[in-house]
Amino acid sequence: MTTETAGKYLFPEGFLWGAATAAYQIEGSSMADGAGASIWDRFSHTPGNMKDGDTGDVACDHYKRWREDIQLMKRLNLQAYRFSVSWSRVMPEGRGAINPKGIDFYDRLVDGLLEQGIEPLCTLYHWDLPAALDDRGGWLNPDIADWFADYGQVLFEKFKGRVKTWGTINEPWVIVDGGYLHGALAPGHRSAFEAMIAGHNVLRAHGAAVKRFRQVGEGKIGIVLNIEPKYPASDKPEDEAARRRAEAQMNRWFLDPLMGRGYPEELKDVYGEAYREFPQEDFDLIAQPTDWMGLNWYTRAVPENAPDAWPTRSRPVKQVQHAHTETGWEVNPPALTDTLVWLHEQTGGKLPLMVTENGSAWYDPPHAIDGRIHDPMRVEYLKNHLKALHDAIGKGVDVRGYMAWSLLDNLEWSLGYSKRFGITHVNFQTQERTIKDSGLLYAEVIKTHGGVL
Numbered sequence: 001m002t003t004e005t006a007g008k009y010l011f012p013e014g015f016l017w018g019a020a021t022a023a024y025q026i027e028g029s030s031m032a033d034g035a036g037a038s039i040w041d042r043f044s045h046t047p048g049n050m051k052d053g054d055t056g057d058v059a060c061d062h063y064k065r066w067r068e069d070i071q072l073m074k075r076l077n078l079q080a081y082r083f084s085v086s087w088s089r090v091m092p093e094g095r096g097a098i099n100p101k102g103i104d105f106y107d108r109l110v111d112g113l114l115e116q117g118i119e120p121l122c123t124l125y126h127w128d129l130p131a132a133l134d135d136r137g138g139w140l141n142p143d144i145a146d147w148f149a150d151y152g153q154v155l156f157e158k159f160k161g162r163v164k165t166w167g168t169i170n171e172p173w174v175i176v177d178g179g180y181l182h183g184a185l186a187p188g189h190r191s192a193f194e195a196m197i198a199g200h201n202v203l204r205a206h207g208a209a210v211k212r213f214r215q216v217g218e219g220k221i222g223i224v225l226n227i228e229p230k231y232p233a234s235d236k237p238e239d240e241a242a243r244r245r246a247e248a249q250m251n252r253w254f255l256d257p258l259m260g261r262g263y264p265e266e267l268k269d270v271y272g273e274a275y276r277e278f279p280q281e282d283f284d285l286i287a288q289p290t291d292w293m294g295l296n297w298y299t300r301a302v303p304e305n306a307p308d309a310w311p312t313r314s315r316p317v318k319q320v321q322h323a324h325t326e327t328g329w330e331v332n333p334p335a336l337t338d339t340l341v342w343l344h345e346q347t348g349g350k351l352p353l354m355v356t357e358n359g360s361a362w363y364d365p366p367h368a369i370d371g372r373i374h375d376p377m378r379v380e381y382l383k384n385h386l387k388a389l390h391d392a393i394g395k396g397v398d399v400r401g402y403m404a405w406s407l408l409d410n411l412e413w414s415l416g417y418s419k420r421f422g423i424t425h426v427n428f429q430t431q432e433r434t435i436k437d438s439g440l441l442y443a444e445v446i447k448t449h450g451g452v453l
């Protein structure tokens with residue numbers, strides 16, 4: 001904070017401050033106590049898929065250290081904690097029998113959070129599909145909509161009155177683009193034909209879960225989308241056309257059907273013969289009204305026309321004038337403001353939004369030095385993106401909360417432990433947690449409602 005900005009970035013009363021994680025990225029013990037395997041157990045144990053051969057077998061050992069991690073959340077002044085449930089821990093086969101020890105873990109976690117005055121925000125699905133369902137076709141099998149709604153019902157009923165804010169699915173685009181189009185993520189398929197079908201079933205499953213929630217659940221339910229705004233590399237018509245294709249394939253593919261608009265026109269151009277039409281009843285199910293929408297936001301892209309680039313025929317142009325994180329993502333806080341204004345417009349200005357993930361990977365040492373982890377780049381990223389978020393609220397966008405990605409350094413999917421996003425450092429040799437300077441700042445932001453920015 002500087003004297004001229006003192007109090008300029010105060011956030012609205014009731015704004016919810018938290019941090020986010022995902023089951024496979026932090027829990028470890030993924031096969032313990034009767035749990036079934038997930039596609040990430042299989043994918044991470046398949047040679048060649050993971051940087052340095054890393055797996056989620058131990059991760060942050062959160063399955064055992066959850067009490068310690070709740071104390072960490074208290075020290076960070078968190079008001080909320082966004083976590084995901086491992087479907088195959090709760091239902092080892094993905095359908096049918098419930099694993100009592102699996103659901104008990106989340107029961108204890110939720111009660112532990114509530115005892116500390118931390119609001120649990122629960123994501124039903126954050127990429128770790130039960131392997132047994134993948135054996136039945138997984139997201140390619142239309143039956144998955146009912147399997148997912150049945151799984152959701154187990155949690156809606158178990159946590160009724162304790163979990164009040166539910167997310168159905170985390171980032172349909174990454175599930176499909178990573179898992180079925182490019183194969184970089186589990187289950188590692190590479191087919192535009194499969195991607196269209198999987199994407200449609202992910203959306204149908206979301207709709208089926210929302211419908212079931214209205215029958216048996218209590219509280220509020222929504223979906224979590226990653227949106228990466230696209231700015232044309234030049235004012236040439238072919239670059240604007242490329243921008244539109246990239247925007248359709250990442251930002252509109254799932255948003256438009258959820259908003260009752262069906263798939264964006266440009267998707268036919270992007271997927272060609274792989275593009276599929278689907279029955280109207282599916283789109284009615286998909287567009288079930290929801291209570292809120294989560295935005296996961298990291299960066300923007302500046303696409304140019306690239307006829308050889310599959311499938312969007314667009315390629316992002318690196319903006320060398322801006323800083324880039326360890327994951328190669330450009331740092332551009334004003335683009336977050338733009339995205340929130342755009343999403344507010346795209347959702348008709350009626351759907352409360354929440355930034356459900358925002359953060360950055362920078363190099364941190366493997367262990368603390370003098371009990372500290374100085375992470376100045378992450379401090380700057382956090383400060384400037386919270387200011388950008390505040391700017392969006394000032395423009396009339398209804399944003400209810402911010403969940404920092406991530407509470408802990410964790411398994412960054414196929415990049416393993418090589419990329420650290422945490423506001424808390426994890427020494428993966430000792431499992432020691434050390435709150436980084438960025439976490440210390442965040443605790444102050446929460447305490448002062450942004451006044452310290």
Ligand SMILES: N=[N+]=NCCCCNC(=O)[C@@H]1[C@H]2[C@H](O)[C@@H](O)[C@H](O)[C@@H](CO)[C@@H]12
Pocket residue numbers: 022025170171174226228296298299329357405412413421
């Ligand atoms: N190129 N490029 N563009 C940026 C596109 C970002 C797509 N990846 C995400 O949003 C994932 C989300 C995930 O929920 C979490 O589980 C991941 O750990 C974080 C960090 O990776 C983010």
